[in-house]
Amino acid sequence: MAMGLFRVCLVVVTAIVNHPLLFPRENATVPENEEEIIRKMQEHQEKLQLEQLRLEEEVSRLVAEKEALQQVEEVGQQQSEAHTAWDLWSTLCMILFLIIEVWRQDHQDGPLPECLGADEDELPGLGGPPLQGLTLPNMAILGHFYERCIRSATADAARTREFVEGFVDDLLEALRSLYNQDTDMEMEDFIGVGSMYENWQVDRPLLCHLFVPFTLPEPYCFHPELWCSSRSVPLDRQGYSQIRVARADGDPLGCICGKTKLGEDMLCLLHGKNHETWFSSGQGLKMEDLLGSSESPYLDAMRVMKWFQTSLTRAWHLIAHKYEFDLAFGQLDTPGSLKIKFRSGKFMPLILTPVIQCHDSDLYFVSHLPREPFGGTPVSSTDWLLSFAVYERQFLRMIAKALPEGACHLSCLQIASFLLSKQSRLTGPSGLSNYHLKTALLHLLLSRPAADWKATQLDVRLRELLCFLEKCLLEKKLHHFFVGNRKVPEAMGLPEALLRAEPLNLFRSFVVQRTLYCSTVASFYEMLKNAPTLISEYSLHVPSDHTSPPPKAVVL
Known part of the structure; x- marks a missing residue:
């Protein structure tokens, strides 16, 4: 720019100096023609x-x-600042990811046996609209389907419960007459749990599930150790606890059967066959003589199961002459799984599960369930599953008082359970169970206003239940309703230790088992696809396969 100004000045000065009027030359000749000059x-x-x-x-x-150079410099400076900020955020994100990974490793038992999840390409419906655009039948068809296939199938539920309860009362009374009050474990009155006592049983034949609590003779008692009570346990054992057998006064474990004369045919249920040898030899009681494990001081569920089955067999033989039917074990791996077989060929299943009460609460430890609700299996025979069945029944009763008359919450659960049952018969059982359906419903009942559960909103609530279940499946996360749930009403009286515990993921098995997860998701979407047709077909006629064939049984 300076060079340009210099050139302009030089031209002007040259023009002035060479101007003939300002600086006339001495030897210059003035042109004769004035026009030529101009x-x-x-x-x-x-x-x-x-x-x-x-x-x-x-x-x-x-x-x-x-100006262009200045703009380039400004843009470069801005980019440099942005790059610096991006580097800072990248560093912070990397640190955060490392912290999360360290935390995850600290809370994991070890390397996972399988991939953490399935690829998106392997999951049908992932990333699409909720329920893949499922269109459920209208209220008229749903109402007709419910009346024809569900209400009619469970019409005799009350009569079935009355018959079973009368028989079980007689069976337990016979069992009590066989044991020694000073040395044997005592059976308490049964407690009805499950879908039959929550009024949403769907499948035929109707199945009554009864808990039978048992206690030790004084001065002995059970000391349960919850997994969430100030001790660290692996993730696959959360929900399971162990139970010690000890004296109520805290003295070392002893036995009073050595101080009491037993009959020739009597056997202390706390001990094995060789208990008399220990006392006669003066060696005292050893832990392996208890119903506990030989390798630990905890109560052994397998020994309790065998003891309970033996006790039921003896009690039935005592009263069998009073009844005109046979009694058999339904499932050998389930203690108390019984089947009443009538002479007409009909049968009636029931389950008596020996349980131990958790302190003074309505929580119970069960030795075994037909299907583990927490999605895992006990790793040891000393692991007892903590059951919230009594609390679940109480919550449904309490919430029913606040809902409108004829509320549709149980109808939603029954229809969803019906669809799941039919799908299981088509493609085989999956990782999804009725317990998961009930848990999803309990969460919705706590989050939805009571007015939203009117009978006229059955189709809306059913779709919402299935949509909630789909979301939980895709996230592989369905929290237990009571464990770690601060929204549970205080009137339930749930122990504070469980309310403060970390939430328990019922879908954790999907995180560690990729094959199970993929098959479950595929089965779920197949169920949604078949739901409209299935409901429409069953609302017109009930197929002959609506009643499942009776399984084989072992006669007592």
Whole structure:
């Protein structure tokens, strides 16, 4: 720019100096023709104007280049600042990811046996609209389906419960007459749990599930150790606890059967066959003589199961002459799984599960369930599953009082359970169970206003239940309703230790078992696909396969 200004000044000075009127030359000859002089002066003026225009263009170009350079410098500075900020955020994110990974490793038992989850391409419906655009039948078809296939199938539920309860009362009374009050474990009154006592049983034949609590003779008692009570346990054992057998006064474990004379045919249920040898030899009681494990001081569920089955067999033989039916074990791996077989060929299943009460609460430890609700299996025979069945029944009763008359919450659960049952018969059982359906419903009952459960909103609530279940499946996360749930009403009286515990994921098995997860998701979407047709077909006629064939049984 400075060079351009210098050129302009030089041209002006040259023009002034060479101007003939200002600085006339001595030897110059004045042209004779005045017009010629004027013409030359005009030509010279035009040259000066052209030169001035050129110089102005040069100055403008230089100014534009300078401004462009300044803009480039500003953009570069902004990019540098942005790059610095991005580097800072990247570093912070990396640190955060490392912290999460360290935390995850600390809370994991070891390397997972399988991939953490399935690829998106392997999961049908992932990333699509909720329920893949499922269109359920209208209220008229749903109502007709419910009346024809569900209400009619469970119409005799009350009569079935009455018959079973009367028989079980007689069976337990016979069992009590066989044991020694000073040395044997005592059976308490049964407690009805499950879908039959929550009024949402769907499948035929109707199945009554009864808990039978048992206690130790004084001065002995059970000391349960919850997994969430100030001790660290692996993730696959959360929900399971261990139970010690100890004296109520805290003294070392002893036995009173050595101080009491037993009959020849009597056997202390706390001990094995060789208990008399220990006392006669003065060696005292050893832990392996208890129903506990030989390798630990905890109660052994397998020994309790065998003891309970033996006790039921003896009690039935005592009263069998009073009844005109046979009694058999339904499932050998389930203690108390019984089947009443009538002479007409009909049968009636029931389950008596020996349980131990958890302190003074309505929580019970069960030795075994037909299907583990926590999605895992006990790793040791000393692991007892903590059951919330009594609390679940109480919550449904309590919430029913606040809902509108004829509320549709149980109808939603029954229809969903019906669809799951039919799908299981088509494609085989999956990782999804009725317990998961009930848990999803309990969460919705706690989050939805009571007015939203009117009978006229059955189709809306059913779709919401299935949509909630789909979301939980895709996230592989369905929290237990009571464990770690601060929203549970205080009136339930749930122990504070369980309310403060970390939430328990019922879908954890899907995280560690990729094959099970993929098959479950595929089965779930197949169920949704078949639901409209299945409901429409069953609302017109009930197929002959609505009642499942009786399984094989072992006669007592």
